[in-house]
Amino acid sequence: MQYEPVIGLEVHVQLKTKSKLFCSCATMFGAEGNRNTCPVCLGWPGSLPVLNEVALKLGIRVGLALNCKVAERLKFDRKNYFYPDLPKAYQISQFDMPVNGRGWLDVETKGGQAPFSEEKKKVPVPFITKRIGITRAHLEEDAGKLLHEGIADGSLVDYNRGGIPLLEIVSEPDIRSPQEAYDYLTALKAILQYIEVSDCDMEKGSLRCDANVSVRPVGQEKFGTKVEIKNLNSFKMVQKAIQYEITRQTEAIGDGETIVQETRLWNDAKGTTFSMRSKEEAHDYRYFPEPDLVPFTLSRETVEEIRKTLPELPLERAKRFIKEYGISEYDAYVLTQERKLAEYFEACLKGQILGKEDLSLSAKLASNWIQTELLAMLNAKNIAIEDCSISPQALAGLIRLVEQGTLSGKTAKDVLQEMAATGKAAEVIVKEKGLTQVSDTGLIEKAVEKAIAANPTAVAEFKAGKQKALGALVGAVMKETGGKANPKVLNEILLKNLSK
Amino acid sequence: MEINIEKISELARLNLKPEEKHKLAQDLGAILEYVKKLDVLDTKDVEPTSHVLNMENVFRADEAKPTDAARKALQHAPETEGSFFKVPKVVQR
Ligand SMILES: [Zn+2]
Numbered sequence: 140m141q142y143e144p145v146i147g148l149e150v151h152v153q154l155k156t157k158s159k160l161f162c163s164c165a166t167m168f169g170a171e172g173n174r175n176t177c178p179v180c181l182g183w184p185g186s187l188p189v190l191n192e193v194a195l196k197l198g199i200r201v202g203l204a205l206n207c208k209v210a211e212r213l214k215f216d217r218k219n220y221f222y223p224d225l226p227k228a229y230q231i232s233q234f235d236m237p238v239n240g241r242g243w244l245d246v247e248t249k250g251g252q253a254p255f256s257e258e259k260k261k262v263p264v265p266f267i268t269k270r271i272g273i274t275r276a277h278l279e280e281d282a283g284k285l286l287h288e289g290i291a292d293g294s295l296v297d298y299n300r301g302g303i304p305l306l307e308i309v310s311e312p313d314i315r316s317p318q319e320a321y322d323y324l325t326a327l328k329a330i331l332q333y334i335e336v337s338d339c340d341m342e343k344g345s346l347r348c349d350a351n352v353s354v355r356p357v358g359q360e361k362f363g364t365k366v367e368i369k370n371l372n373s374f375k376m377v378q379k380a381i382q383y384e385i386t387r388q389t390e391a392i393g394d395g396e397t398i399v400q401e402t403r404l405w406n407d408a409k410g411t412t413f414s415m416r417s418k419e420e421a422h423d424y425r426y427f428p429e430p431d432l433v434p435f436t437l438s439r440e441t442v443e444e445i446r447k448t449l450p451e452l453p454l455e456r457a458k459r460f461i462k463e464y465g466i467s468e469y470d471a472y473v474l475t476q477e478r479k480l481a482e483y484f485e486a487c488l489k490g491q492i493l494g495k496e497d498l499s500l501s502a503k504l505a506s507n508w509i510q511t512e513l514l515a516m517l518n519a520k521n522i523a524i525e526d527c528s529i530s531p532q533a534l535a536g537l538i539r540l541v542e543q544g545t546l547s548g549k550t551a552k553d554v555l556q557e558m559a560a561t562g563k564a565a566e567v568i569v570k571e572k573g574l575t576q577v578s579d580t581g582l583i584e585k586a587v588e589k590a591i592a593a594n595p596t597a598v599a600e601f602k603a604g605k606q607k608a609l610g611a612l613v614g615a616v617m618k619e620t621g622g623k624a625n626p627k628v629l630n631e632i633l634l635k636n637l638s639k
Numbered sequence: 640m641e642i643n644i645e646k647i648s649e650l651a652r653l654n655l656k657p658e659e660k661h662k663l664a665q666d667l668g669a670i671l672e673y674v675k676k677l678d679v680l681d682t683k684d685v686e687p688t689s690h691v692l693n694m695e696n697v698f699r700a701d702e703a704k705p706t707d708a709a710r711k712a713l714q715h716a717p718e719t720e721g722s723f724f725k726v727p728k729v730v731q732r
Pocket residue numbers: 159162163164175176177178179180181302
C-alpha cells in the first residue's frame with residue numbers, strides 16, 4: 140500500500156524585546172547564570188506579572204504578516220506542569236483566546252525535488268506556490284534552561300530564559316514532504332527577519348521547531364496517529380528527522396504494528412528518532428485563566444496602525460524583482476531570502492545604471508556578481524552581507540567597468556579581492572595597477588599577426604576544421620598583451636585574420 | 640460528583656494516605672456539587688468572565704531594570720553550584 144505523510148510544524152520564535160514578557164528583566168543573551176531574574180520570573184509569592192506592550196505588538200506584527208485574524212479580545216492562561224525549568228510550576232501561555240487566529244503562508248517549493256541546488260547549471264525546476272495554513276500564533280513565556288552535561292549528581296538550572304517572550308506559530312497539518320517542511324521554515328524565517336521581530340538564531344535558541352508527523356494510506360482522509368519530534372536544532376535536522384520518521388512509521392505499519400502517540404527525540408549523530416519513554420506526564424495541563432493578568436481588547440485602529448508599518452515581504456519582493464528587473468525566478472528567490480541581501484542588490488543596481496543601459500542586462504550582471512563572487516568571498520570569511528566592507532555602490536563601480544569593456548571578467552575578480560583588502564574603489568585600483576583592458580584594435584592586430592606567424596601548426600589545424608586550435612592562438616595573443624586584450628575584440632580580429 | 644482522586648493527586652504531585660484520599664475526594668465532590676447550582680442559570684447570551692476586576696489593557700513599557708533577586712534566591716536555595724540552582728537529576732523533556 141502507498142502511504143503519504145501528514146506534517147504540521149510548531150515554531151517558537153523569540154520576540155526581539157529589551158525586557159521579558161511579564162517583568163523588567165533583561166533579555167540579552169550570554170549573561171551570567173540567573174543574573175536576569177527577578178521576583179516575577181522566579182515565581183516568588185506576591186509578585187505580579189504585567190504584560191510588555193512591545194511584545195504584544197511584535198506578536199501582532201507576525202500575525203499580520205502571516206495573514207492571521209488578529210483577536211479583538213485576548214487573555215492569558217496557566218499551563219500547569221511540574222518540571223524544574225518552571226519555577227512557578229506553570230507557564231503563562233494562551234489557551235482559547237490567542238492573539239492570532241487562523242492565517243496562511245504561501246511557500247515557494249519544488250515539492251519532493253531538491254530545490255536551489257548548489258549546482259546552478261542544473262535545469263531549473265519551476266517553483267510551485269503552496270499555501271500552508273496557520274492554525275494560530277500565540278504569546279507565551281519561555282522556560283528556564285537545564286544543564287545536565289558533566290554533572291553526575293544532579294542538574295543545574297538557569298532561569299535567565301524563563302519569562303523571555305515567545306510566539307508559538309502552529310501550522311495546519313498541510314505539509315506533505317520533508318522538503319516542503321524545509322521550504323515552509325525557510326519562508327517563515329525570511330518573513331520574521333524582514334519584519335524585524337526576531338534574530339531567528341537557532342544556535343541561541345531564538346528560533347526552535349517541533350514537528351508532528353503521521354502517515355496514512357494515500358486516498359484516506361482520516362489522519363494516522365501522530366508522533367511529535369523534538370530536539371531539532373536546524374532546518375536540515377527537521378528535514379532529516381521527518382524523513383526518518385516517515386520511513387519508520389510506514390515500515391512499522393507494513394509489519395502490522397500500531398503507531399503509538401508519543402514524543403520522540405532526534406539523535407543527529409545516529410540519524411534516528413527515539414522514544415522518550417518518560418513516565419508519561421499525561422499531557423493534562425489543566426489550563427485555566429491567569430488571574431494575575433487582566434484581559435486585553437485590541438482596537439482595529441491599533442491593528443491597522445501596525446499593518447501600515449509592515450515592509451514588502453520576501454515573496455512580493457521576488458515577484459517585483461522578476462517583473463521590474465527581468466531576472467530569473469531562481470535569482471529572485473535567492474536574492475530576496477535575506478532582506479539585507481535584497482537591499483544590497485537594489486542599491487548596487489541603482490549605482491550601476493547611468494541612464495542608457497539595458498536594465499535587465501545590468502540586473503543579471505549585478506545578480507551574478509553578488510551571488511557568485513561576493514557571497515563566495517563573504518561565506519569563506521563568514522561575514523554577513525550587512526558587514527561587507529565593499530559597499531553596493533563600490534561593487535556597482537566595478538561592474539560598470541566590466542559592462543563598459545574596460546575590465547575583463549577575470550581581471551575584475553582580482554580587483555574585487557583587492558577592493559575587499561584595501562577598501563579602495565575599483566577605478567582607483569585599475570588606474571594604479573594599469574589593469575585597463577586593451578580594446579585598441581591596432582595593438583591587438585599587431586599581437587594577432589605575431590601569434591599567427593609564430594604558430595603555423597595551430598593555424599593549419601584550425602583551417603583543417605579543428606576548433607580547439609584557436610585556444611593556442613588566443614593564448615599567444617593574451618601572453619603578448621599581458622592578459623589585457625579585450626577577449627571580444629581579440630576574437631573578432633583573430634577570426635578575421637585567419638579567414639584571409 | 641465523581642472525583643478521580645488518584646489522577647488529581649498524581650497531577651498535583653501529592654502523596655496522599657488512603658484515608659486522606661477518601662476524605663479529599665468527598666470534599667472536592669461536595670465543592671463541585673455546590674458550584675453546580677450555577678448550571679440552573681441561563682448563560683446563553685452572557686460572555687464568559689475570565690477576570691473578576693473590571694479592568695483591561697494594563698501594560699508595562701519595554702524597559703530592562705536589574706534586580707538582585709538572584710543573589711537572594713540562591714542564598715535560600717536548598718542546593719546551588721556557582722550561580723546556578725541545583726536540583727536532583729531530571730530526564731530531558
Ligand atoms: Zn524577571
